[in-house]
Each structure stands twice: as C-alpha cells, then as structure tokens.
Amino acid sequence: MRLAPNPNGPWHLGNARMPAVIGTYKHRYDGWMLCRFDDTDPETKRPDPEAYDAILDAISYLGFEPDEVIRASDRLPTYYEHARELIDLGGAYTCSCSAERFSELKNAGKACPHREKSASESRAEFDAMVAGETDPGEFVLRVRTDITHPNPALRDWVAFRVIDTPHPREAASEYRCWPLLDFQSAIDDHLTSITHIIRGIDLQDSAKRQGFLYDYFDWEYPEVIHWGKIRIEAYDVPMSTSSIKGLIEAGDLDGWDDPRAPTLASLRRRGIRGGAITEAMVALGTSTNDADLSISAIYAANRERIDEAADRAFLVRDSIAKTVIGSPETGEPPVHPNHTEWGVREIPVGGAVRIEREDLPPNGERVWLKGLGCVRHTRDAFEFVGTDIDVVREEEVPVVQWVPADDARELLLRTPEGDHEGWAEPGIEDYPPDEVVQFERVGFARIDRQDEDRTVAYFTHS
RNA sequence: GCUCUGGUGGUGUAGUCCGGCCAAUCAUAUCACCCUCUCACGGUGAUGACCGGGGUUCGAAUCCCCGCCGGAGCACCA
Structure with a gap:
C-alpha cells in the first residue's frame, strides 16, 4: 500500500x-x-x-x-530511464503541438503529425528536454495510446513537460523536465511493488491511462479502489x-x-x-x-477516548457575582464523578461567587451550587439554605457551576464559533498545556497555555 | 458533446456479485425515561431508509429496461 x-x-x-x-x-x-x-x-x-x-x-x-x-x-533519473525505454518500445513520442491544437485533434479522434516520427527522433528531442535545451511548451512527451479510443480522456496523454521554475528542494532544483502524475505514479507503483492502491475517484481514468504504460512494459497493474x-x-x-x-x-x-x-x-x-x-x-x-x-x-469517537480520564472543573462564561451569606468556606466537588478515589477539589468561596448570568434564578428562587450546597436568591445576594440534596432530587432545584468571585482564574476559551472570556476555578492554572479537562455543563477543553494571569484553553466539544 | 461512475433512515454503513434466513444490520444523531450534585459517562425505549416507474419471478434492496438525480475525467495539476 x-x-x-x-x-x-x-x-x-x-x-x-x-x-x-x-x-x-x-x-x-x-x-x-x-x-x-x-x-x-x-x-x-x-x-x-x-x-x-x-x-x-x-x-x-x-x-x-x-x-x-x-x-x-529524488527519482527523476529513474523516470527518464523508463521514458527512454518507452520511446524505444514505440510507446511514446515527442510532440510540439500547442495544447489547444492537440486538444482539437484529439477531440476529433485525429492523430497529430508527430505521432509517426521515428523513435530515434523522439529520443533526441526528449534528451534535449531533459538537458534543459528546450523552452517550456516547445515539446512534450506523449504516451501513444489509442487516438480513437471512445473515452477522449485516454487518448495520447502527456507524460513529461518542461518547467523553468526550479523545484523548491535543493536536491531537485536543477531538473527542468518533469513527469506528470500518471507517468511518475505508474512507474513508482510498479518499482516499489505496490499491490493495492486506494485513492479518489478523480483518478479513476488515471488507472486506465496508466494501463497503457503497464501494457508496454508488460507489468501487472495493482488492485485499485476509488472513493x-x-x-x-x-x-x-x-x-x-x-x-x-x-x-x-x-x-x-x-x-x-x-x-x-x-x-x-x-x-x-x-x-x-x-x-x-x-x-x-x-x-x-x-x-x-x-x-x-x-x-x-x-x-x-473522541468523547469515548477522553471522558474517563478528564478531570472536571468549573468555568463560568458570561457571569454575574453575588455575595453569599452563611455558606461553608469551601466547596468540594469531586475531581471525577466516576472516580471518587481521585478525591475532591477544594474551592474557596470567599464570601461571594460568580455564576453564569443565564443560571441566575429569579428573585426568591433557589439554585444548587455544585459541590457547595443550596442557596436562595434574595434581593442582591445568595442566602445559604443547606446541603440537603433532596431539594435537587425532589424539588428540581437546578444545579450549576460557580467560581469564587474574588479568587477565580481568568480564562480565554477559544471555540470554532468564537472566543469566550470567562473565569475558571482556582487550580486551573496548575494544569500543564495539552491536558484535557471537562468544564462541567460547558464541555471538554484542552489547556493550551498558562500566561502570567490568564489561562488559554481550546474548546474540544461538549 | 464524449467517456466513466454511483444512488439503503438526518449522517455513515451492512446486505447487492451467487434473488428467499431483509416486515433490512450496526454506529452516530434526535427525542423520552432511568441513573446522576454536569446538558458528560452508563442504562432502557422510541423515531427514521431500499431514487421513481415498468418488467422477469412463487418471491426483487438484490436481476433486466426506461426515466430522474448526483459525482468524476476529457490539463504541458495532483
């Protein structure tokens, strides 16, 4: 392959x-x-x-x-060698028709006058192409297929042309006479003993064009699949x-x-x-x-690979800060819900938290700060209610992520849809670049870099 | 214009060569429920397709014909 x-x-x-x-x-x-x-x-x-x-x-x-x-x-000499052999076999000839001229003849199923020239004449002209003695467009080397083939795409195709622009690779910069894909690929596939080719349907006719070459050399064409x-x-x-x-x-x-x-x-x-x-x-x-x-x-497919290993963390994007009255000093959500043995994250509250604006409950309603407990939205603060999880199970209090208002880490989340500025829980700055975490209720993200006062992460998917 | 090539649920895929076991496989997606201090993971269930029309046959996604729709090549690109 x-x-x-x-x-x-x-x-x-x-x-x-x-x-x-x-x-x-x-x-x-x-x-x-x-x-x-x-x-x-x-x-x-x-x-x-x-x-x-x-x-x-x-x-x-x-x-x-x-x-x-x-x-x-790196293999131009090999291609030249096979081209010469092909000319001697009567399978190729140099042609000085313009592309337009040849196209007209070809579409009419007519050969151009150069088709019948002698092998030695073609050899000489091809050698001149290789030696860089001819201008681009002056000559090309064509493979003699079947000029009346029902499929015009297969009629006498070009195998080599001259290009004056040097190749960007130093080692190949002196060559001027370059093979086209159909020739180069056909020769290489045989020489490297390729047995199976898989490639795009744009190359469907290529297999047929190259078939003529394989016939001249008496080679066997590889199995080919087009997608x-x-x-x-x-x-x-x-x-x-x-x-x-x-x-x-x-x-x-x-x-x-x-x-x-x-x-x-x-x-x-x-x-x-x-x-x-x-x-x-x-x-x-x-x-x-x-x-x-x-x-x-x-x-x-990716979620299957990363979910079990990705630490959980809190991130709030467009957020609003609220004073919290009467809560414990730290929240302790698990590092991973399926791996309690990995422990908990200790997130300080510091008297005030920040949650996503969308998650703010109406005045008088409650919300469950994950890993901390239930709070009620009073006039402009959160009043701690307690840690009885039954309010979530039985009274459908929404559960949300949060970060301390004064001790959060600034984070830039880059997504295919655009960038989000936000705040992540403290501790996110300890993750080395390349680590993948799951921001709860937001999605997976890869830590890209840790700047002085900001973390940059790239959004993976939800 | 000439020549190839293909059409199965939203998406991908199996089945098509050698017609019946296909009231069409699996995955993903979507929705619902269960689990859950994530809208993740896991579990249960549901949704949803053989391009159309003829023909052959006891029987067609599968074979034949005619349409319709798509992709590719006809380069001195790969």
Missing part, C-alpha cells in the same frame, strides 16, 4: 482519510506502507518545503508510521489547502491551527485524539459516492 500526498501545504481534515484508511488496512492485513511524496510540479502545485515533515507528523498523529518514505523529486469526496458540515471555511492558505494570508484565520479552520492542526490543538479522526474516517468506508462526514462522529 502507499500514501501519495502532494506536499503543497499542511493537511486539512479531508486529507486524513488516506492515511486513516490505508494505515488501518495495513495493520489489518499485516501489510507494508510507503509514503511517497508526489512533488513533480514545481509550478502550479508548488511543494511547500515545510509540508513534508508536517505531513509525516500528521500521519503519526493519526496513529500510523510509514515503513518507508520517498520523494518523487468519493468527503464533505464536512460544521465549517464555514471551505476544505481546500489553497483556500485555507488564502484566508490565513488575509488575516481571517490566525493560522493553520485556528479553531475555526478545518485542519488537522486545529483539531489537534482542540484536544481531539488522532485515533478519533481515524475511527470516523474508517467508518466512512470506501464507497465511490461522495460522503458527508458529520463532525459529531469524530466528537463521539
């Missing part, structure tokens, strides 16, 4: 499907997995030098390690590397890990485990139909 990413930028959620499914199959069938960077276009889909490592890192985040990593841009695109609701931002890049450059997003971005870096920063993404992707299967991935599938 192989992953064949184009390293033109960090990965978005859609890219995760390839390693998730292929990696899972690799494990399931005890296979071998190659990561091959298809970086053969220094111009239109120009590789981003940082993306190579970023992609390997993303694969690792999703839970997989390639058995081997190669870059197509449809995935769409993900819940994001305003389109899921494409170039459009995300554009939004970042325009300042509409803070970066690749902005919580509003549909990128792997963003989910990771929000505390989503890579395995949850993998699980959701694998569940989509490999249908050729387009699929809608609901983000809730990822959340559900």
